[in-house]
Amino acid sequence: MIKDFTKGLWKENPVLVLLLGMCPTLAVTSNAKNGLSMGLATTAVLLCSNVAISTIRNIVPKKIRIPVYIVVIATFVTVVDMLMQAYAPPSVYNSLGIFIPLIVVNCIVLGRAEAFASKNNPFRSALDGLGMGCGFSLALMTLGGTREFLSSGSFFEVKVITPWTVDFMLPSGAPGAFIILGSFLALMNWMNIRRAVKKGEIYIPPEGVDCRHCRLCDFGNSSQDEQQ
């Protein structure tokens, strides 16, 4: 059961393994603070929507499950948006701005609802949502921290290298986001493969993250049918 929580941190990390939610990942990680706040907002939504969807999973008609999930998710996102507007520091809300409402269409949230919460009980779904959210936050914070450090020598808006006065714009801009995310993915795969080789095995991506196990689009459905 504890695995439901920990798998989101590394083995099935939503950003670095599942490659979900790339829009906020690339857009808001220009510094560590934004990455962390976006991650926390998404975690709150994931936790609530996972629990709610798992609670109603047995009465939702199969035909309209996606619209129902979207309504549930959109409700929680709007609530989080209003709460942040009211209580979060203005600088955080200003810089995250439009990305908060966009959590609605973040694939992680709908993806976990469909792949996990619709099949498991509320408690396990809560653990799964929390784990995925923490994995997402950690990945975003690390990515943001790296970009912030490479562009201005600071971390969480605290200058670590004081003589660094002129910002280097590549890492904090969009191209840097792609370059650094790519390096992260390469590093992650390299580490996983090396670990597998040491054990004398071949590295296989975790089960359930490929198209066969997701019912969201037709491609997944058809390949599932073929298997059966």
Next chain:
Amino acid sequence: MKLRDTENTLVLGLFLGVIGAISALILAYFADITKAPIKKMEMQKTNNALKEVLPDFDNNPGDNKIAFGNVVFYGALKDGKLVGIAGQAITKKGYSGNVEAMVGIELNGKIRTVAVMDKKSADGKVEKENISAVIITKQSETPGLGTVVCERKKVVTIFNMFDKDQNASSLAPNPILDQFAGQTAGKTPWKVEKDGGTVKYITGATISSRAVTGVVYDIDHTFMDNRQEIVNKLSGNAPQNRGDGK
């Protein structure tokens, strides 16, 4: 038949309707309880900006305001006397969207100088640098280019992160915004050097520099054009219940 496998369109529609109604209820509840805090937050934002550009005051400038054209003027009173005015305006000429500026103006129309700081130039000479009461309260310019024109960011380093607010209220210097310190808007609009004017700008952020220059000129120019009226109106609003010997 189980609800889960139902194909009846009417039932499906009804189900979605019920879900929608429940979520509407939840949203209405949260909209209601966050309404007041959101409003308070917005007001606090304006007040913080006002505190930065105005001299010491003891009234609530957020309530003591008057609009002229697209510029809103706030009056700061101390002991019932008008001590300073802040003008706020939005320009649409930014590189990406609106730029909103707040400018502290003295009663004679000069843009206020908040502080004088020592600045070491590259060859080791110490120069005096005037920090102007010009801040950009809203912008969405390109990070790293346009934001350099707009932002007054205090640098927090590992060496000073713990000595808290020795001068928390003072503004961080910004070479573009500080040019306006002590200036008064005349008849001819200010222009950046590229357009044949005297205002320095940042290469790569000409449009942002133009927008900022334009909106600061507009605020001060509107003030100069209606100076008497603004000063009269804003000092007339002084609270009268003061002055009992204090």
